[in-house]
Amino acid sequence: MIIINVKDNESVDRALKRFKKKFERTGVLKELRSRAYFEKPSVSKRKQKERAVYKQQLFAGENY
Secondary structure, X not given: OOOOOOOOOOOHHHHHHXXXXXXXXXXXXXXXXXXXXXXXXXXXXXXXXXXXXXXHHHHHHHOO
């Protein structure tokens, strides 16, 4: 459960922004999207490997 303490004279927009940031850090929405449909373990491992290769290529290009 996410608790946001609203300070005196704090605007609602700022409190909402703090809530959204805290909510995003928990990873609830990301997990919800991943559970929307079943993905075979082999497919998820393949995606992780593809992401890792992409990141390596991305960072390898910056070092030159």
